[in-house]
Amino acid sequence: MKNFLYKKIFIFLFVLLLPALSLAIDKKISTEIESLIERYRGEIIRLRRYLHMNPELSNQEVETGRLISSRLISLGFEVKSGVAGNGVVGLLRGYQSGPTIALRADMDALPIQEMLALPFKSLNPGVMHACGHDVHMAIALGTAYVLNDLRHQLKGNIKFIFQPAEEGLSSGEEGGAALMIKEGVLDNPPTRAIFGLHVWPEANVGQIMFSPGIIMASSDWFQLTIKGKGAHGARPQDGVDAIVLASQVVMALQSIASRHIDPTDPIVLTVGKISGGIRSNILADQVILEGTVRTLSEENRQKIPSLITSVVRGLVQPLGGDFTLDYRHLVPFVYNHPELAKLMLPTLIKAVGQENLLDLKPQFVAEDFAFYAQKIPALYFFLGVKNPRETKAAPLHSPYFNPDERSIPVGIRVMSHLLLDCLEKLSSLVTQSENN
Secondary structure (H helix, E strand, O other): OHHHHHHHHHHOHHHHOOHHHHOOOOHHHHHHHHHHHHHHHHHHHHHHHHHHHOOOOOOOOHHHHHHHHHHHHHOOOEEEEEEOOOEEEEEEEOOEEEEEEEEEEEOOOEOOOOOOOOOOOOOOOOOEOOOOHHHHHHHHHHHHHHHHHOHHHOEEEEEEEEEOOOOOOOOOOOOHHHHHHHOOOOOOOOEEEEEEEEEEEEEEOOOEEEOOEEEEOEEEEEEEEEEOEOEEOOOHHHOEOHHHHHHHHHHHHHHHHHHHOOOOOOEEEEEEEEEEOOOOOEEOOEEEEEEEEEEOOHHHHHHHHHHHHHHHHHHHHHHOOEEEEEEEEEEOOEEEOHHHHHHHHHHHHHHHOHHHEEEOOOEOOOOOOHHHHHHOOEEEEEEEEEOOOOOOOOOOOOOOOOOOOOHHHHHHHHHHHHHHHHHHHHHHHHHHHHHO
């Protein structure tokens, strides 16, 4: 019966809503949140710096997981470690019964050598938190500290999901959000909604970027093997030059985006790696192209493999060559559930102010938070981390990436308000449904 009620909530949400439900949590609780953020600010900043100094790659987050687990245990949470490898899940049970919602933070770092001379620079050569996951974890832990002290206000439960391997997996490995879901992270108790964020160096500290619907692209991988026939470079007529064929294929693939796809529903197709040939005076008999495809709709996502096949076949086979295509769907697009987005919009406005809530155009970067959004209503936003005095901040995945730490209290405030408000509103809606 409960599952049926929750399903109805997100289908007919605004038929059921009362005007009072659009109001954010009261001023007293808002003041208490600010006080708690200030109380824990120093500790959370120190934690972030420790995490930054000790980054670990995907599926290697052993010490990171131990630290997270110990902190959640110290708060009295119900903690599961070793989820999907090195993941950690902490359950905060409120004093009042109600639904369960979740906050997700990713844990892994990137194989990048940090170039900044920070006092808390990475101690692991060639490994760096260049995508801000150290900030994500700090915000999630800070939110856990704050809401643990406000446990008496929780009308339900909150899962704090610390996920490994968001940045991707080596061939043959399993992990990340998909494996966490497979191992039941959204079950026991069943999770009704999930929240997440990503630091964003294109927005100033104090700003967040958000919109309903698709906000981040799907990400797929392909490998094209172009097959020719080897010959001496002085006698090209005796062979089929796979390098010449591949060069034509690279250019022709761009016609898929420009001539085969509706321009109002764009895609990005990138060939990022080319390898082939053995000597300068020998025609290559094989060239391997690897690339990525990003789309904002499932329709385009499904049609791209056949379009690549058609374009490549039409080029290489009439010239005596051949090809094989290995195409893998990796990560779906991130989708902000429209009803949940509308429900939480007043909360976002209260947390940062209308002037600091910026419209988010769909981005062609990808995030495996998308797997959670396929299963339950999700809300994901970008958190500004640029110092307003800077003209331009270093981008994500840069060895110079350096988010402004003043963004961390902002992230904790936004998440604390969202989680408290969501439980309040969902509990009220369930009560109304049961009474009708």
